[in-house]
Amino acid sequence: MTMKDIRLAMVCSVTMTLFSATLQAQDTIKANIGDSVQVAFRTVESHELTGGVAYVDVPQLLDKNYFTYSLSEMEAFAAGFHGNLWGNNSFLVLVDGVPRDAGSVMPTEIEQVTFLKGVAAVALYGSRAAKGVVMITTKRGRAAEQTVEVRANAGLHTVRRYPQYLGSAEYMTLYNEARLNDGLGALYSAEDIYHHAAGANPYRYPNVDYYSPEYLKNTYNRYDATVEIAGGNQRAAYYTNFGYWSEGTLLNFGQAADNKNERFNIRGNVDMNINQFIDAKVDAAAIFYNGKGVNTDYWNGAATLRPHRFAPLIPISMIEADDEESMRLVGLSSNLIDGRFLLGGTQLDQTNPFADIYAGGSNTYTSRQFQFNTAVDFDLRNVLPGLSFSSMFGMDYATSYNQSFNHEYAVYEPVWNNYAGDDLIGSLTRYGQDASSRTQNISNSAFRQTIAASGQLNYRRQFDSRHNVSATLLAGGFQQTTSGVYHKTSNANLGLHAGYNYQGTYYAEFNGALVHSARLPERNRQAFNPTATIGWRISNEPFIAGSSAIDNLMVSVSGGILHTDLDIADYYLYEAIYANAGDEGGAWYGWRDMSAGERTTDSRRGANPNLTFPKREEVSVNLNASFFNQLVSFNASWFASRMKGLVVQNGNLFPSYFTTGWPVSSFIPYVNYDEDERSGFDFDLQLNKKVGNADLSLGLTGTYYKAIATRRADIFEDNYQNRIGRELDAIWGLQAEGFFSSVEEIENSPTQAFGQVRPGDIKYKDQNNDGVINAQDAVYLGRGGWFGAPFTAGIHLTAKYRNLTVFVLGMARTGAYALRDNSYFWIAGESKYSEVVRGRWTPETSGQATYPRLTTLNGNNNFRSSDFWLYSTDRFDLARVQVSYTLPKRIIGDGFFNELGVYINGANLLTISPNRKIMELNIGSAPQTRFFNVGAKVLF
Numbered sequence: 016m017t018m019k020d021i022r023l024a025m026v027c028s029v030t031m032t033l034f035s036a037t038l039q040a041q042d043t044i045k046a047n048i049g050d051s052v053q054v055a056f057r058t059v060e061s062h063e064l065t066g067g068v069a070y071v072d073v074p075q076l077l078d079k080n081y082f083t084y085s086l087s088e089m090e091a092f093a094a095g096f097h098g099n100l101w102g103n104n105s106f107l108v109l110v111d112g113v114p115r116d117a118g119s120v121m122p123t124e125i126e127q128v129t130f131l132k133g134v135a136a137v138a139l140y141g142s143r144a145a146k147g148v149v150m151i152t153t154k155r156g157r158a159a160e161q162t163v164e165v166r167a168n169a170g171l172h173t174v175r176r177y178p179q180y181l182g183s184a185e186y187m188t189l190y191n192e193a194r195l196n197d198g199l200g201a202l203y204s205a206e207d208i209y210h211h212a213a214g215a216n217p218y219r220y221p222n223v224d225y226y227s228p229e230y231l232k233n234t235y236n237r238y239d240a241t242v243e244i245a246g247g248n249q250r251a252a253y254y255t256n257f258g259y260w261s262e263g264t265l266l267n268f269g270q271a272a273d274n275k276n277e278r279f280n281i282r283g284n285v286d287m288n289i290n291q292f293i294d295a296k297v298d299a300a301a302i303f304y305n306g307k308g309v310n311t312d313y314w315n316g317a318a319t320l321r322p323h324r325f326a327p328l329i330p331i332s333m334i335e336a337d338d339e340e341s342m343r344l345v346g347l348s349s350n351l352i353d354g355r356f357l358l359g360g361t362q363l364d365q366t367n368p369f370a371d372i373y374a375g376g377s378n379t380y381t382s383r384q385f386q387f388n389t390a391v392d393f394d395l396r397n398v399l400p401g402l403s404f405s406s407m408f409g410m411d412y413a414t415s416y417n418q419s420f421n422h423e424y425a426v427y428e429p430v431w432n433n434y435a436g437d438d439l440i441g442s443l444t445r446y447g448q449d450a451s452s453r454t455q456n457i458s459n460s461a462f463r464q465t466i467a468a469s470g471q472l473n474y475r476r477q478f479d480s481r482h483n484v485s486a487t488l489l490a491g492g493f494q495q496t497t498s499g500v501y502h503k504t505s506n507a508n509l510g511l512h513a514g515y516n517y518q519g520t521y522y523a524e525f526n527g528a529l530v531h532s533a534r535l536p537e538r539n540r541q542a543f544n545p546t547a548t549i550g551w552r553i554s555n556e557p558f559i560a561g562s563s564a565i566d567n568l569m570v571s572v573s574g575g576i577l578h579t580d581l582d583i584a585d586y587y588l589y590e591a592i593y594a595n596a597g598d599e600g601g602a603w604y605g606w607r608d609m610s611a612g613e614r615t616t617d618s619r620r621g622a623n624p625n626l627t628f629p630k631r632e633e634v635s636v637n638l639n640a641s642f643f644n645q646l647v648s649f650n651a652s653w654f655a656s657r658m659k660g661l662v663v664q665n666g667n668l669f670p671s672y673f674t675t676g677w678p679v680s681s682f683i684p685y686v687n688y689d690e691d692e693r694s695g696f697d698f699d700l701q702l703n704k705k706v707g708n709a710d711l712s713l714g715l716t717g718t719y720y721k722a723i724a725t726r727r728a729d730i731f732e733d734n735y736q737n738r739i740g741r742e743l744d745a746i747w748g749l750q751a752e753g754f755f756s757s758v759e760e761i762e763n764s765p766t767q768a769f770g771q772v773r774p775g776d777i778k779y780k781d782q783n784n785d786g787v788i789n790a791q792d793a794v795y796l797g798r799g800g801w802f803g804a805p806f807t808a809g810i811h812l813t814a815k816y817r818n819l820t821v822f823v824l825g826m827a828r829t830g831a832y833a834l835r836d837n838s839y840f841w842i843a844g845e846s847k848y849s850e851v852v853r854g855r856w857t858p859e860t861s862g863q864a865t866y867p868r869l870t871t872l873n874g875n876n877n878f879r880s881s882d883f884w885l886y887s888t889d890r891f892d893l894a895r896v897q898v899s900y901t902l903p904k905r906i907i908g909d910g911f912f913n914e915l916g917v918y919i920n921g922a923n924l925l926t927i928s929p930n931r932k933i934m935e936l937n938i939g940s941a942p943q944t945r946f947f948n949v950g951a952k953v954l955f
């Protein structure tokens with residue numbers, strides 16, 4: 016199927032129906048989603064789920080756990096999801112069947128989130144869904160009396176942890192030490208260090224703390240409100256959602272004090288019963304987002320600018336009375352802060368975050384999203400009992416841009432004099448000038464358009480009260496156009512579902528799709544994705560059916576092959592690339608003595624007309640069970656999958672003459688070669704018990720996976736460096752053996768290939784005993800957790816006593832490691848010093864040092880991947896606590912309110928970890944926060 020065919024199908028669908036739907040069969044419209052689960056192009060009863068599917072009932076969750084991002088902490092409720100699905104590094108998000116951002120819909124708009132993990136569950140969505148699908152289904156109206164629900168929240172963010180940087184005097188002292196370590200003289204005098212420490216004149220001797228209350232608030236607020244209106248009758252049902260939220264900032268000076276983000280959304284979903292044979296839907300949503308900010312990155316400056324460099328503000332009251340030139344500069348300034356201060360700076364700091372915030376202008380990020388769905392479902396029982404037809408058309412348009420006023424400004428560097436102990440400014444040097452064009456600038460404009468459509472013929476029927484048959488034949492796809500990207504992202508496929516079960520006991524299901532991708536050579540652009548599932552409900556067998564202990568016990572096995580272009584990075588990779596003589600890519604080359612140079616025609620890569628789809632081959636075993644009249648329910652999956660034929664351009668696969676050094680040429684093509692394996696398990700355990708008037712519920716979810724490289728063309732001289740058999744997110748580095756203690760030890764150790772070393776530098780193990788420390792000594796250090804921690808678990812407890820509900824959520828992550836490799840830890844040259852350097856190596860502290868010697872050079876030997884910087888990311892988080900109370904009827908009466916509830920909650924409350932301080936730090940960005948909220952919900 017070509018994209019031209021898809022567009023024609025879209026036009027036909029709209030012309031024929033003028034309505035829309037969300038990729039579901041006719042029975043989906045009338046289904047109660049609370050009792051059924053939305054899967055690919057249909058719904059199934061929750062107790063009949065097979066093939067790696069998990070789901071979350073969002074309204075039920077919101078009643079006890081209010082949250083504001085659609086996928087927030089879903090790892091604790093949906094087994095197999097932990098930032099990815101079964102260890103795959105990307106998944107497709109569908110909102111009402113159309114590819115959309117998860118953040119484009121708020122939790123209050125959502126009815127259900129379904130996580131399609133296994134190959135059988137995702138096959139019908141084609142190539143772009145081969146690594147999993149997260150389906151978000153929005154709320155719909157019901158044939159019932161109109162209800163109005165209003166929810167309002169007021170919250171407070173408090174900072175969890177600020178970075179701890181050294182003050183000016185300590186920095187200057189240690190910087191002198193670093194220079195001495197490098198054989199240089201001290202830069203700062205003892206007198207200067209004393210004055211910076213004393214703090215008597217912070218304008219002459221600055222000691223700037225970017226995280227002090229002088230510049231930051233202790234807290235900032237967040238407010239949100241939602242109005243939901245739903246109702247209808249047998250002819251039409253409607254659902255409407257209006258939402259607004261606003262969030263402030265920690266910054267508390269200049270124009271940054273007014274920073275805030277605002278979001279307004281409106282959604283309308285309408286279901287119509289045209290007649291007894293035709294049902295239709297029309298959905299529309301709009302999201303308006305504005306972010307007001309300043310023209311600087313304050314947090315990056317806070318992580319890099321040293322405290323002694325300059326005073327942000329220069330007091331004009333300290334200018335000598337007879338300094339007419341300085342007062343003239345004051346009079347010419349357009350940026351006199353509070354009528355008392357000039358903007359400070361130096362020749363090297365003519366722009367800085369403080370001056371930018373006070374005088375550099377402001378900007379507003381604006382985003383607009385519009386979403387539209389139409390659908391129609393036909394009941395064709397007059398043609399054939401059980402037959403129906405469904406069609407869908409969806410279109411989104413999103414645009415964003417920055418509009419700003421950019422001002423130039425002058426900064427001033429004072430020259431100080433001291434008269435009888437009093438500091439006065441003897442003169443000012445101005446850098447730059449105050450200027451404003453009063454012109455509004457528009458930048459970073461971007462847009463994205465999505466068009467999606469599908470049509471499906473459905474058959475569902477029961478024969479002889481025992482044989483249940485379902486089938487779907489469908490054609491669907493989507494296309495996304497993104498600004499700055501030449502090619503549109505397309506997904507087109509024909510799908511077939513066929514299912515059968517006998518008395519709800521024996522199940523057989525086939526899901527397959529014919530997929531298409533324009534990223535491959537024309538003859539290889541189609542492939543077929545077959546998957547199959549068989550299931551057995553053991554609890555229906557006579558030998559168990561009479562058991563009072565077993566409510567439900569079902570085992571299913573799924574497997575299949577999915578062809579995908581998700582791992583093909585670009586279009587035309589199968590073609591050869593040449594840099595022509597006139598192109599910039601061609602090298603200069605002289606063909607004979609004394610001739611003028613000419614550009615050559617160089618090969619950049621070779622062609623591969625046989626390039627084809629990578630494949631995901633998978634088998635999974637799934638168990639669904641409940642016991643003792645729903646006291647205990649348990650779901651679990653085990654999976655093993657292989658990604659074959661991953662596309663790489665690897666020179667090790669070809670003779671050395673496929674590349675040349677000068678002119679630089681390469682004839683190495685992209686080929687299907689690499690292979691990865693993923694395996695693991697997930698589980699979901701639920702315990703529900705009523706004790707007197709209290710309802711208790713305990714949930715425990717867990718996911719474990721490993722993803723390893725099973726085929727690579729890497730060539731390593733030493734076997735311990737082989738990537739085959741190692742995790743895809745493996746951390747590789749050197750093994751540290753402490754610090755060099757003396758010059759003699761250095762001379763008697765292997766040669767250090769990473770630069771000159773001195774006592775106090777890190778000493779590394781010579782793995783291959785070749786007498787040289789270099790890249791060949793790097794070994795496997797641990798799993799990096801790039802796709803999430805190997806094991807993720809969530810535990811949630813709900814206790815309800817009459818009108819009072821208490822909810823507690825905890826999350827654990829274990830098995831991964833990370834490197835302390837940001838600027839807070841890797842400090843050399845002119846870098847800002849953090850608290851970690853207090854543990855530096857010196858001859859006196861060599862026995863207890865926790866940090867290498869200080870240096871003003873690049874520190875190449877010390878600041879590289881090694882287990883010296885490795886730390887475990889094992890953690891347990893008390894993620895949320897909420898206490899809710901619904902006022903009893905005897906208090907609110909039977910008047911204006913039908914229901915009134917209030918609640919308080921907290922998020923990101925506590926982290927328990929041996930490396931908690933590291934994991935709570937943000938360097939170069941806004942700090943992590945705890946969030947405390949009070950809310951109310953009113954039902955009219």
